[in-house]
Amino acid sequence: MPDEIEIQAVQGPVHGEIRPPGSKSITNRALICAALANGHTELMGALDSEDTRVMIDGLRELGIAVDVSAGGRTIEVRGCKGNIPAGQADIFVGNSGTTIRFLTAAVTLGSGEYRLDGIERMRERPIGDLASALNQLGANVQCEGNDNCPPVKVIADGLKGGVATVGGNISSQFLSGLLMAAPCAEQDVVLHVEGNLVSVPYVAMTLRVMESFGVLAKPSENFSVIHIPTTASYKACRYSIEPDASAASYFWAVAAVTGGKVTVRGLNYESLQGDVAFVDCLRNMGCQIHTEDDAITVQGGPLHGIDVDMNAISDTVQTLAVVALFAKGTTRISNVSHIRHKETDRIAALATELRKLGAEVKESEDGLEITPGKLSPAAIDTYNDHRMAMSFAIAGLNSPGIVICNPGCTSKTYPDYFSDLARLTTTR
Numbered sequence: 125m126p127d128e129i130e131i132q133a134v135q136g137p138v139h140g141e142i143r144p145p146g147s148k149s150i151t152n153r154a155l156i157c158a159a160l161a162n163g164h165t166e167l168m169g170a171l172d173s174e175d176t177r178v179m180i181d182g183l184r185e186l187g188i189a190v191d192v193s194a195g196g197r198t199i200e201v202r203g204c205k206g207n208i209p210a211g212q213a214d215i216f217v218g219n220s221g222t223t224i225r226f227l228t229a230a231v232t233l234g235s236g237e238y239r240l241d242g243i244e245r246m247r248e249r250p251i252g253d254l255a256s257a258l259n260q261l262g263a264n265v266q267c268e269g270n271d272n273c274p275p276v277k278v279i280a281d282g283l284k285g286g287v288a289t290v291g292g293n294i295s296s297q298f299l300s301g302l303l304m305a306a307p308c309a310e311q312d313v314v315l316h317v318e319g320n321l322v323s324v325p326y327v328a329m330t331l332r333v334m335e336s337f338g339v340l341a342k343p344s345e346n347f348s349v350i351h352i353p354t355t356a357s358y359k360a361c362r363y364s365i366e367p368d369a370s371a372a373s374y375f376w377a378v379a380a381v382t383g384g385k386v387t388v389r390g391l392n393y394e395s396l397q398g399d400v401a402f403v404d405c406l407r408n409m410g411c412q413i414h415t416e417d418d419a420i421t422v423q424g425g426p427l428h429g430i431d432v433d434m435n436a437i438s439d440t441v442q443t444l445a446v447v448a449l450f451a452k453g454t455t456r457i458s459n460v461s462h463i464r465h466k467e468t469d470r471i472a473a474l475a476t477e478l479r480k481l482g483a484e485v486k487e488s489e490d491g492l493e494i495t496p497g498k499l500s501p502a503a504i505d506t507y508n509d510h511r512m513a514m515s516f517a518i519a520g521l522n523s524p525g526i527v528i529c530n531p532g533c534t535s536k537t538y539p540d541y542f543s544d545l546a547r548l549t550t551t552r
């Protein structure tokens with residue numbers, strides 16, 4: 125991958141179809157449930173990217189056999205029935221939040237000493253709320269970094285279980301990690317969530333993936349209390365993974381900003397992924413949405429700004445912010461302070477880069493107000509954040525001279541993004 129890519133502006137509306145690669149979030153959940161299950165699981169339609177590779181490598185470090193075939197889309201896992209084979213492991217997680225949060229919880233089921241660490245940015249992404257909840261359940265988890273951040277050291281001798289309170293306002297991944305480890309604890313687990321739970325659809329996704337592997341948890345209506353009995357255990361199975369809905373947001377945005385019509389195959393409103401609701405934002409901005417059993421199509425129209433709370437679908441904030449550049453009036457995105465803890469501080473990064481493209485941007489603690497101006501050519505810094513690269517590329521389709529720096533950072537979740545985008549925008 126070159127150091128930078130100049131996006132070729134398209135001459136008219138883009139029409140086309142695409143099936144994005146498998147969901148990162150579902151792949152990494154299914155890998156954990158399969159690893160803790162009682163036999164041989166086959167995952168189909170999996171994502172092959174940095175975030176899933178660090179998860180697979182981590183599981184292998186823990187002594188779990190994982191075989192990958194079909195260009196990374198099929199993964200076979202020999203489950204350990206909740207008994208982690210390795211008594212020691214040093215696990216490198218890159219910058220994958222799901223991997224460090226889910227594996228930190230999983231290794232407390234083992235017996236021995238485990239250490240988890242990632243790249244520099246990972247050492248700035250908090251994990252203290254998860255460590256504290258696991259410690260309430262009888263684990264010994266220490267954050268060795270500054271301010272409750274990784275590296276993480278776990279001295280494990282099985283997870284006792286019981287009652288714990290977990291913070292919900294920084295990341296939902298803490299709760300998801302606890303939920304997936306909980307059925308393998310010695311006693312039932314009852315989790316209470318403290319503070320406003322962010323990214324709620326990901327918790328629903330966790331429970332649905334667990335259910336597919338035979339474990340039924342009992343959540344209260346708003347997930348403020350969840351009871352996980354130890355009577356159920358994970359069963360190996362054949363499991364199909366949906367295309368990634370956050371990745372789909374870029375292709376739906378192509379239709380929105382070029383006034384074209386783009387169909388994403390493999391997703392519908394019944395999806396496990398909350399991010400399909402991104403199309404509702406586009407509808408509110410003036411697009412038309414068509415749904416089929418196995419596809420969602422966005423047809424672009426004249427766009428206008430909207431006010432939107434994106435707490436539940438925050439991986440699509442950057443996509444929406446870029447679409448806002450082509451809308452009439454101001455777009456206000458609110459209730460997303462948690463995106464300051466992701467691959468970069470996404471609110472700050474967006475404010476800086478949108479201004480380079482001529483927008484007037486007001487940054488607040490929990491969001492952004494974007495009023496587009498006259499678009500000008502610019503080199504976009506991506507802060508090693510795949511979603512900065514993928515979303516700002518869409519602006520380049522409708523405005524010449526937009527250069528994306530460090531495009532290789534898309535490998536975190538979508539190594540073939542630029543070739544898939546080029547295929548969609550040039551075959552008309």
Ligand SMILES: O=C(O)C1=C[C@@H](OP(=O)(O)O)[C@@H](O)[C@H](O)C1
Pocket residue numbers: 148149150221222294295296297300322323326438439462
């Ligand atoms: O559980 C998951 O798979 C994810 C949850 C979200 O994180 P937060 O809960 O930290 O918002 C999301 O941003 C991330 O890409 C994936």
Ligand SMILES: C=C(OP(=O)(O)O)C(=O)O
Pocket residue numbers: 219220221222223439466467511537
């Ligand atoms: C925030 C993200 O990932 P993670 O938290 O899993 O690193 C993302 O994919 O946008």
